[in-house]
Amino acid sequence: MKLSIIFRPANRSLIRELVTSDFKLRYQNSILGYFWSLLRPLFLFGVLYVVFTKVIRVGEAVPYYPAYLLLGLVLWTFFIEATLSGMNAITGRGDLIRKVSIPKYIIVLSTNISALVNFTFNMMIVFIFMILSDVPFRWTILAAPLFIIELVVLTLALSYLLSALFVKFRDFSHIWDVVLQVLFYAVPILYTLTFPPKWIAQIISINPLTQIFQDVRALMITPEVLTTQELFGSQLGRIIPMLIIVIISVVAVWYFRRSSHNFAEEL
């Protein structure tokens, strides 16, 4: 698959229409639609903030813990939204795939773009919150998008893999639900990497999500955030998670291309 195919005008228009109609449908019945969609994550943030700064004092391990927590939750929200909507992309668009020959990867791609647009809005709130909590501005923030791109590559790869698997095995939604639940605690969203014993922290750090979350936070909030690279004491702390993403991507592309020919018949 040549990357240039995605940028053909007809395919670009298709992505654009799929994404915009998705947004129109999601937020059409209220002007405040987007703000309603924020209610759940913000409420979760409020609860966690109170629990981890007032009850269990995990938050004292790192400066600007509220911003650290909010950024973690926003990154996490993107991850679950992108992978869940990506997984449902093919089965949810069965009507299209059975009746018209359109590139299947575009359907999956459009769900991730939708999630990315939402993520961009949510990041505005993070920025506002950072200003309000006096997080000092540092130029390193400009490097953060590099790791966001890494995150997008990961969610795309997982979306392609999951969407194809979901066509064949309809219980994958349950499996992925469980995986997400485990990941929520296996990734330092609420806590910092200094909290668990070092060997546990190192296991946690093999997870690409841990590496991405910690790197983005270190660049955006405070250099005191313990990154996986610092934990391993070498670039290995970045190379291993990135290698995992490469492996997932290769498997995902191989499996999606192999099975996408038969989507129309299996749906």
Add this chain to the structure above:
Amino acid sequence: MNDQDQTSLLVSNLHKEFKLPHERKNTLKEWILHFHHPTYEYLHVLKDINFEVKKGEFFGIVGRNGSGKSTLLKIISGIYQPTHGTVEVNGTLTPFIELGIGFNPELTGRENVFLNGAIMGLTRRETLAKYQEIVNFAELEKFMDQKLKNYSSGMQVRLAFSIAIQAHNDILLIDEVLAVGDANFQRKCFDIFEDIKEQGKTVIFVTHDMHSVQRFCDRGLVLENGNIKLVGTPTEVANAYQEINLTASSKEEKKVSKRLQKTDVRVKIVEYNKKAQKLRFEIAYKNQDRKKVYVGFSIVKDGTTIGELNSVGKENSNPSGRLEYILDTTQLNPGYYEIAAGLIGFENRQLLKATEEWAKFNVLGYDESRGAAMNLPDNWIVK
């Protein structure tokens, strides 16, 4: 231009087989728990399909339901993959087989135009340029900012068709879109087909309607049980299709020959001499009540009764009886006809029983100059 350029679509050695598992495993759990070898049934839907469509041809594909024509269309348009064989498409192909794909009732008409246009392969700029034309053709100017769920089904079809004809590709696939919409809109669609034909576009047209085959198609093919029965001129196609229908309906009749009930009537074709154009059919009845009865029959074409006759004067009170009638089919135009019969009480002229199954017959041949049921003689006098 050499021969290569003249071919628009080349289908060679095409086979399609569906692999149907006896028990479908839809979950990972089932895969892990039932690891014995699954058994499959193979459904050979298309067998060795070969044909070529020339550039600028209006090509018809006809066949009964289940003959494999939808599968063929889906393979041509790239939705299904062939099991064996190849489909070569020379140029771009409108990839849709149905109208209004992706229409969302919660979006406005305008939003649906852009969404559906993109699915049909139009860029946003192209849709924008053709937007007014689409709206005008669909005659929906006033409704474009309303949600699609407030449209009538006729309005939705009009909008869908108007977008589809804008998807200007070298090859158009059209699948029985004519069965929808009111008469006025259908006429507009036919006009569009005439236009498309004049523009020299290649069209592949799937239909049941032999009149449109005659009217538009240059050539066509007939599918029967996944095989090509014939590739030929529209008249050959129409005749072959009628023959398939005739054999199929006589098979159906054999299946339903049940015993007569207490009070019952049945009609069946005894013999159809096509050379002499004489159709002999029989009406059998049972009359347990022993009241005086007679029978009657109607000949129906396209749901309209075109002739009725009863046997008043030959009524009797026998417990059962059989009557035959010989119909001269030269009185009828080519087409598909049905015979219904009834058993009628002589005293009160009340219908006691009507046939549950109708007898069916086909008058073969095709004649451009004749329509409807009655075969009018060519008595023109040019003055």
